[in-house]
Amino acid sequence: MTRLEMLPSSLLRTGCVAAALLFSAQAAAQSVDTAEGVTIATKAMEQCGETVDASTLAEAVEKGRAIALANEEYDAGFGDSEAEMRMILHNRHGETSERELRQMTLENPSLEMGDKSLIVFDRPRDVAGTSMLTFAKILEADDQWMFLPALKRVKRISSKNKSGPFMGSEFAFEDFSSQEFGKYSYRFLREEACPGAEEETCDVVERYPLYENSGYVKQVSWSDRQHRGHMTEFYNRRCDKLKTLTFSDYRQYLDHYWRAHKLRMENHLTGKSTDLLWEEYAFQVGLDEGDFNQNALKRAR
Numbered sequence: 364m365t366r367l368e369m370l371p372s373s374l375l376r377t378g379c380v381a382a383a384l385l386f387s388a389q390a391a392a393q394s395v396d397t398a399e400g401v402t403i404a405t406k407a408m409e410q411c412g413e414t415v416d417a418s419t420l421a422e423a424v425e426k427g428r429a430i431a432l433a434n435e436e437y438d439a440g441f442g443d444s445e446a447e448m449r450m451i452l453h454n455r456h457g458e459t460s461e462r463e464l465r466q467m468t469l470e471n472p473s474l475e476m477g478d479k480s481l482i483v484f485d486r487p488r489d490v491a492g493t494s495m496l497t498f499a500k501i502l503e504a505d506d507q508w509m510f511l512p513a514l515k516r517v518k519r520i521s522s523k524n525k526s527g528p529f530m531g532s533e534f535a536f537e538d539f540s541s542q543e544f545g546k547y548s549y550r551f552l553r554e555e556a557c558p559g560a561e562e563e564t565c566d567v568v569e570r571y572p573l574y575e576n577s578g579y580v581k582q583v584s585w586s587d588r589q590h591r592g593h594m595t596e597f598y599n600r601r602c603d604k605l606k607t608l609t610f611s612d613y614r615q616y617l618d619h620y621w622r623a624h625k626l627r628m629e630n631h632l633t634g635k636s637t638d639l640l641w642e643e644y645a646f647q648v649g650l651d652e653g654d655f656n657q658n659a660l661k662r663a664r
Contacts, residue, residue, distance in 0.1 A: 364602045370641055393549045394432070400424035401549040405579050407571050420550070427549030427568045430586070435544040436592040441620050443469045443475070443650035447642040452532060455634035462490060462530070468541070469650050476500060478541040479655040481584035490530065495520075496660045501545040501572050507536060510660045518658050526578025532637040533606060533628040535578055547572055551584070558594045559611060563587045579605075606630050 401420050408415050450462040463486040469479040485492040492512035499505050504522030511518060525537040543546025547570035558566035564587040572579055583596040592610050599605040610623035617633065626639040653659065 368430075390514070391482045394428060394545060397424055400428065400548045400550070403571050403573075404550045404569075410580060411598070423551045423578045424549065427551035427570070430551060430566045430568055431547070431549045431570065432546055434586055434592075436637045438620060438644050439470075439472070441470055441617075443467070444644050445648055446622075447643040448494045449638075449640045450530075450638065451534060453636045453638070462486060467650055469652070469655055471499075477505070477543040477546075479652075480541065481659065482539065482654055484530070493530070494660050495539070496655060496657065497531075498541050499541040499543055500657060501543055505575060506538070506576065507540075507621070508660055509658060517660055518615040522575050525576060533630045533635055534634075534637060534639075536572075536607075538579060538628070546574060547582075555585075558585055558589050559609065560587070561592060563593075565593055589621065592623070604631055614644075616644055620646065 375529045401424055405415050420613045443609055445467045447465045452460045464484045467481045471478050480497045485496040497505055507520035508517050511536055526535050529536050550569045552569055554569040557563040565587050567585055570585050571581050578598050581598045582602050585593040591613055595608045596604055597606040606627045612624040613621050615621055622644050624641040629636040
């Protein structure tokens with residue numbers, strides 16, 4: 364039985380499974396092939412001073428890609444979603460500040476373009492109305508715009524500034540873009556107990572951003588057999604372990620889709636961290652293209 368055949372009947376009735384089928388059919392054509400994956404992994408490993416075992420690297424690349432594809436394929440077909448969350452900023456002295464925001468997402472079933480998302484800050488007053496619109500892409504820079512109420516204008520985020528901090532948090536602009544399968548090349552590392560959930564077994568996969576202006580040389584991710592991410596480590600261009608993102612408090616929606624309700628990003632170089640605490644998600648609420656443009660960015664209050 365394939366993972367697509369495991370979709371519940373409630374999803375089959377909505378027709379959302381078509382998106383998953385389309386994703387699976389396009390994946391082989393869009394992904395980096397094994398030879399190129401070996402070249403990319405070798406370059407990153409040599410850059411970070413790691414030993415390259417050429418005899419097993421091709422197999423590791425293929426297995427890593429298969430795991431990443433299975434995770435992405437499982438999550439395909441959700442259509443659209445919206446949720447509210449709190450962002451809690453922690454400085455190195457233990458002081459905190461809090462913001463309230465909401466996010467809307469529109470799935471794009473094509474592998475040639477990524478999902479669209481809109482983030483709107485509601486509180487506190489000094490950031491209320493600030494919003495960010497993202498059109499995720501694959502190998503090119505994501506299109507991102509911010510609406511700044513104080514200036515009453517929309518500002519386009521530079522393609523070379525995606526690694527900068529988003530609204531003073533430990534999340535970069537590129538961290539808030541959808542993590543599309545085709546944005547990376549992959550290498551399987553090992554199996555081990557999941558961080559924070561030792562009763563679960565995780566696949567540990569290293570992935571290499573294909574976008575040349577990414578702030579990361581590599582990321583290492585832990586995902587379990589239910590396709591839930593548990594942790595991701597981010598390494599900067601100097602190969603330092605820059606940040607660690609952990610996922611917890613998972614809940615399931617539509618009898619299928621898993622969403623973590625707590626994300627924590629810790630910056631190992633600054634000692635700061637940011638928590639994202641999500642409220643209940645709502646799926647298939649009827650969002651469309653008209654909810655994701657620059658006019659929507661201005662009126663999203």
